[in-house]
Amino acid sequence: ISFSLSLIFLFLALYIGKKMTNQAMRPIIHSFDLQQEFIANASHELRTPLSVIQAGLDIIDLEKNSLSSFSTETLSDIKNEIRSTTQLVNDLLFLTRSDASQVEINNTEFELNDFLLNIIRPFQLIASKKHQTLTLQTNKPILIKQDQEKLKQLIYIFLDNAIKYTPEKGVITIQYNLNDMQKKPKLNIEILDSGIGISSSDLEHIFDRFYRTEKHRSRTEGSTGLGLSIAKSLVSVLGGSLTVKSQLNKGSKFTIKIPIK
Numbered sequence: 001i002s003f004s005l006s007l008i009f010l011f012l013a014l015y016i017g018k019k020m021t022n023q024a025m026r027p028i029i030h031s032f033d034l035q036q037e038f039i040a041n042a043s044h045e046l047r048t049p050l051s052v053i054q055a056g057l058d059i060i061d062l063e064k065n066s067l068s069s070f071s072t073e074t075l076s077d078i079k080n081e082i083r084s085t086t087q088l089v090n091d092l093l094f095l096t097r098s099d100a101s102q103v104e105i106n107n108t109e110f111e112l113n114d115f116l117l118n119i120i121r122p123f124q125l126i127a128s129k130k131h132q133t134l135t136l137q138t139n140k141p142i143l144i145k146q147d148q149e150k151l152k153q154l155i156y157i158f159l160d161n162a163i164k165y166t167p168e169k170g171v172i173t174i175q176y177n178l179n180d181m182q183k184k185p186k187l188n189i190e191i192l193d194s195g196i197g198i199s200s201s202d203l204e205h206i207f208d209r210f211y212r213t214e215k216h217r218s219r220t221e222g223s224t225g226l227g228l229s230i231a232k233s234l235v236s237v238l239g240g241s242l243t244v245k246s247q248l249n250k251g252s253k254f255t256i257k258i259p260i261k
């Protein structure tokens with residue numbers, strides 16, 4: 001009897017426990033969904049006025065010769081602000097969509113060296129302004145199948161950060177290797193920089209949304225704290241993983257591992 005009673009109590013406790021957890025969780029999940037929906041809608045609605053403002057500024061820009069130098073400078077400031085706000089809005093929209101697993105994967109075949117060389121070219125220009133060297137360590141040509149756009153967006157985030165967080169004359173390298181000995185071949189891409197590095201206490205937070213280390217909490221550097229959380233979402237959409245190793249004042253190494261065909 002006591003065994004049966006304990007079994008009944010156990011089931012009863014489990015049932016009540018589950019019900020309470022469900023009830024307690026429902027408002028949390030519900031409010032999270034509402035929050036996501038609100039961010040998605042607000043970001044979406046903001047895109048139209050932003051593109052109208054951008055178009056208006058482009059028209060004024062055509063007549064900038066007739067503007068005073070003060071107005072030209074103000075125009076350029078407004079354009080920069082609009083560009084970063086548009087980026088922020090796009091980032092927020094991407095994050096809410098990727099959360100809802102509404103991201104479409106578009107796999108195509110391409111040659112990896114050419115793909116990476118094309119990606120780094122514009123960054124080499126930006127890096128050269130800081131007298132940094134940015135190089136790609138190429139391997140023999142190889143065709144892979146992946147979502148080019150997402151992979152490109154992912155590498156952009158790391159290169160952008162590497163340049164931003166590496167002082168003048170620093171060195172940035174991008175290298176890759178293929179691990180095709182396994183059943184599911186993987187591409188490992190590493191982005192290394194000789195920059196300011198990240199402390200171990202910050203390392204565990206840098207992939208969180210809006211997280212910026214103490215030093216970079218000003219918006220002047222175009223820092224929003226969203227880049228790495230987008231990278232994390234992109235990698236998970238591609239079915240891969242992300243790791244980072246870093247040492248303060250020495251530099252950082254970000255490794256992207258993604259499955260390829």
Ligand code: ADP
Pocket residue numbers: 161162165166193195196197198206211212213214216222223224225226227228229252
């Ligand atoms: P953002 O660069 O817009 O601030 P991220 O999410 O890309 O946002 O990065 C989060 C934080 O991680 C940055 O604010 C910066 O402090 C740190 N970080 C990212 N990449 C690097 C890097 N390569 N070197 C040093 N710190 C970095």
